[in-house]
Amino acid sequence: MNVVSSLAIELRNISKSFGSGESRVFANTDVNLSVRRGSIHAIVGENGAGKSTAMKILFGMQSADSGEVHVFGKSVRWRNPTEAMASGIGMVHQHFMLAGPHTVLENIVLGCENSSAFGILDTKKAASRLRELCERYSMPVDPDRAIEDLPVGVQQRVEILKLLYRDSQVFILDEPTAVLTPQEIEALFSNLRRLRDEGRTILIITHKLKEVLALSDEVTVLRQGKTVGSIQTKQASAELLAEWMVGRKVILDVKSEAESNPGVVRMKVTDLVLDSNHAMLKNVSLEVRAGEIVGVAGVEGNGQSELLRALLDPKNPLSLNSGKVELLGHDVSSWSSSQIRRLQVGFMPEDRHRDGMLLDESVELNILLGLQNHPAFVSEIPGVGGVIRKSALKQALERAWVDYDLRPRQSGIPGRSLSGGNQQKLVIAREFEHHPEFLVATHPTRGVDVGAIEWIHRKLFKARDQGTGILLVSSELDEILSLSDRIIVMFQGAVVAEFSRGNVSAQQLGLAMSGGLKGGHA
Amino acid sequence: MDEMLSLLGSTLRLSAPLIFAAMGGLLSERSGVIHIALEGMMMVGGFAAAVATLSFHSPLVGCAAAVIAGLAFSALYAALVIPFRANQVVAGTAINFLAAGVVPSVSKLLYGNTGSTPSIPLDERLHWAGPVVGAIVLVAGLALLLAKTPVGLWIRFAGEHPHALASAGVNVIRVRFLSVLAAGALAAMGGATLSLSLSSAYSRNMTAARGFMALAALIFGKWKAWPAFAACLLFGFAEALQNRLQGVALPWKPDETIPVQFIQMLPYLVTLVVLAGFVGRSRAPKALGTQF
Numbered sequence: 001m002n003v004v005s006s007l008a009i010e011l012r013n014i015s016k017s018f019g020s021g022e023s024r025v026f027a028n029t030d031v032n033l034s035v036r037r038g039s040i041h042a043i044v045g046e047n048g049a050g051k052s053t054a055m056k057i058l059f060g061m062q063s064a065d066s067g068e069v070h071v072f073g074k075s076v077r078w079r080n081p082t083e084a085m086a087s088g089i090g091m092v093h094q095h096f097m098l099a100g101p102h103t104v105l106e107n108i109v110l111g112c113e114n115s116s117a118f119g120i121l122d123t124k125k126a127a128s129r130l131r132e133l134c135e136r137y138s139m140p141v142d143p144d145r146a147i148e149d150l151p152v153g154v155q156q157r158v159e160i161l162k163l164l165y166r167d168s169q170v171f172i173l174d175e176p177t178a179v180l181t182p183q184e185i186e187a188l189f190s191n192l193r194r195l196r197d198e199g200r201t202i203l204i205i206t207h208k209l210k211e212v213l214a215l216s217d218e219v220t221v222l223r224q225g226k227t228v229g230s231i232q233t234k235q236a237s238a239e240l241l242a243e244w245m246v247g248r249k250v251i252l253d254v255k256s257e258a259e260s261n262p263g264v265v266r267m268k269v270t271d272l273v274l275d276s277n278h279a280m281l282k283n284v285s286l287e288v289r290a291g292e293i294v295g296v297a298g299v300e301g302n303g304q305s306e307l308l309r310a311l312l313d314p315k316n317p318l319s320l321n322s323g324k325v326e327l328l329g330h331d332v333s334s335w336s337s338s339q340i341r342r343l344q345v346g347f348m349p350e351d352r353h354r355d356g357m358l359l360d361e362s363v364e365l366n367i368l369l370g371l372q373n374h375p376a377f378v379s380e381i382p383g384v385g386g387v388i389r390k391s392a393l394k395q396a397l398e399r400a401w402v403d404y405d406l407r408p409r410q411s412g413i414p415g416r417s418l419s420g421g422n423q424q425k426l427v428i429a430r431e432f433e434h435h436p437e438f439l440v441a442t443h444p445t446r447g448v449d450v451g452a453i454e455w456i457h458r459k460l461f462k463a464r465d466q467g468t469g470i471l472l473v474s475s476e477l478d479e480i481l482s483l484s485d486r487i488i489v490m491f492q493g494a495v496v497a498e499f500s501r502g503n504v505s506a507q508q509l510g511l512a513m514s515g516g517l518k519g520g521h522a
Numbered sequence: 523m524d525e526m527l528s529l530l531g532s533t534l535r536l537s538a539p540l541i542f543a544a545m546g547g548l549l550s551e552r553s554g555v556i557h558i559a560l561e562g563m564m565m566v567g568g569f570a571a572a573v574a575t576l577s578f579h580s581p582l583v584g585c586a587a588a589v590i591a592g593l594a595f596s597a598l599y600a601a602l603v604i605p606f607r608a609n610q611v612v613a614g615t616a617i618n619f620l621a622a623g624v625v626p627s628v629s630k631l632l633y634g635n636t637g638s639t640p641s642i643p644l645d646e647r648l649h650w651a652g653p654v655v656g657a658i659v660l661v662a663g664l665a666l667l668l669a670k671t672p673v674g675l676w677i678r679f680a681g682e683h684p685h686a687l688a689s690a691g692v693n694v695i696r697v698r699f700l701s702v703l704a705a706g707a708l709a710a711m712g713g714a715t716l717s718l719s720l721s722s723a724y725s726r727n728m729t730a731a732r733g734f735m736a737l738a739a740l741i742f743g744k745w746k747a748w749p750a751f752a753a754c755l756l757f758g759f760a761e762a763l764q765n766r767l768q769g770v771a772l773p774w775k776p777d778e779t780i781p782v783q784f785i786q787m788l789p790y791l792v793t794l795v796v797l798a799g800f801v802g803r804s805r806a807p808k809a810l811g812t813q814f
Binding site for chain 1: 666670671672673675676678679682683685686687688689690691692805808
């Protein structure tokens with residue numbers, strides 16, 4: 001076998017920048033990547049390391065400023081994804097490219113339809129071809145079902161079948177495990193291995209090191225738009241990869257030294273019921289005591305968001321039909337969110353960009369967000385209203401620089417100019433500003449770099465040890481497992497299982513998350 | 523019996539313009555582009571049809587002129603909202619104003635008045651059966667196009683998940699642009715039906731918000747061809763009924779009639795009730811109104 005043809009993909013000195021002048025951002029600087037044909041190659045790096053840009057260039061969605069792309073030994077320069085697809089490259093995007101109300105078959109044939117007489121879609125032929133593929137790769141799926149009726153894991157299967165239908169030789173998968181249960185992840189991995197054994201080439205973009213080690217043959221690490229290095233997976237370790245990703249040594253698994261010591265009840269919900277179009281809560285009851293972390297596990301969309309809304313805005317009939325919400329000893333079932341914000345409670349929202357920050361406003365105003373009634377920041381002038389105390393905001397920001405290691409240490413800059421990790425630190429700094437006795441931490445490390453994850457986890461443990469009751473909602477099972485003193489599992493709007501620390505494995509959790517476990521044990 | 527038959531006949535005739543416009547709206551909105559400007563397209567179509575028929579003494583030339591005028595206006599609309607990414611509701615409203623201004627201006631130039639075109643001779647008008655049959659064939663054709671052909675699949679994906687369509691290698695901009703163009707041509711045909719078949723001339727504001735009623739029918743019909751067709755028939759029936767009820771005496775006071783203004787409200791009242799009562803339950807294309 002000669003050297004050239006054994007490589008499926010080669011990126012040589014790819015550079016790409018966006019913007020111009022001072023706001024110019026270098027997404028890729030001399031990125032190099034070699035992917036052997038018939039291998040699974042993982043590309044890891046933190047948010048903003050340039051993984052996505054490099055893949056978009058490879059897939060023809062963006063063009064490189066300089067550098068070369070070689071596919072199966074030939075130099076190529078795509079103008080659009082169609083050309084990339086014609087050469088056998090296919091991509092499974094992180095957010096699926098599937099239209100919910102349309103059928104599996106329609107989603108799969110889109111763009112490569114066969115017509116019979118009079119230009120009518122030949123669905124028979126397409127369906128039989130699809131059935132054949134389903135059978136050959138043991139990926140069963142009903143061609144006539146609407147996408148929106150399928151679980152996420154099956155939707156992803158449809159995405160893979162879409163590429164098989166086009167007979168793609170190179171599969172690019174962008175964060176494919178983000179929304180899957182452990183069982184679905186295992187099924188995905190065995191499918192991918194099978195495709196590799198058939199001679200196809202798999203590129204997987206991820207930030208989960210455990211999965212890289214479990215699945216890939218080789219790894220390439222990117223940091224700040226540059227290739228740090230490539231290594232055979234069997235010679236790599238999570239510690240080494242994390243160090244490459246961050247640029248310094250990182251402690252991956254933060255453990256609490258102290259045992260949890262639950263005190264008084266800080267949050268208690270009883271029989272929460274919500275029944276609207278898609279949102280559901282089915283008799284959810286739950287309590288969080290002082291000094292414990294209660295983790296909520298579940299595939300996204302199984303009632304976690306609804307639970308959080310019921311806690312923050314119980315008065316709103318859209319958040320709750322019936323049930324009782326108690327916070328810090330008050331019955332808040334008929335309180336508005338602004339009343340609740342006056343209690344010593346903190347909320348780290350689910351979607352930081354949508355609900356947690358004003359991206360175009362200054363960091364100071366972002367510190368104020370949600371605390372606009374707090375006497376430390378706003379002086380009431382009788383008959384006029386509140387006036388923001390800018391000096392107090394400035395001081396709070398300076399405290400955040402020191403106590404929370406918020407960077408850059410610059411006042412007045414817009415929230416948008418902070419990195420994901422620093423945005424989250426700002427949110428944490430703000431929510432800890434009035435020493436919450438109860439804290440909701442939702443996806444606390446989503447979109448946060450490996451280095452900052454460690455920091456955030458320590459901070460949560462410290463708050464717990466000081467007596468804060470914490471409700472942790474996360475789609476990262478490892479995070480749930482390593483932080484929580486108790487774990488509850490939500491499935492289709494109901495609490496289906498509860499476990500205590502150390503009494504549960506990721507597999508058991510996954511089973512409960514997919515509804516396969518009723519009851520559970522304490 | 524005769525009464526019923528004639529009511530049925532006028533329902534069909536009066537529904538035809540709505541059906542053309544609603545089918546235009548269907549194409550545009552299924553491809554993801556809101557089409558508030560159907561009303562304006564109907565105006566220019568109705569006017570162009572009357573002018574061309576008067577000059578060339580052929581209703582077919584009149585229809586062709588309507589299509590051309592509709593295409594021109596929808597090309598302007600499509601250019602504003604697709605490549606230039608203007609807000610679709612605002613741009614559509616502007617197009618409606620433009621049409622409401624252009625038509626009387628041209629009328630003034632041609633005929634010296636801003637109201638109506640001269641009357642079209644009886645033998646040069648469109649026979650009522652033409653638009654009715656045409657509208658039904660159109661509905662069947664579009665239903666088939668959307669459900670069973672590759673192009674229909676592209677249109678549906680453009681309105682539902684345009685990025686999925688693009689990632690499958692189909693040009694979303696082109697699909698949307700052509701859908702909006704076709705929508706304009708169809709709505710203009712609806713206008714031509716008004717001036718050439720239901721009436722004897724184009725008179726000022728003769729569209730009387732039918733473009734918006736077509737939009738309401740589209741929404742009531744859940745953005746699907748046959749249900750939207752049924753909704754158009756409902757509105758057409760309301761209109762036929764209001765024609766019939768005009769001048770009918772009150773049963774308990776034989777020498778008095780309901781004021782005609784109240785009766786004329788009927789089709790709009792039906793529209794309002796339908797929209798208020800049912801819109802919440804129908805589901806729009808997910809990417810409707812979004813830029814790509």
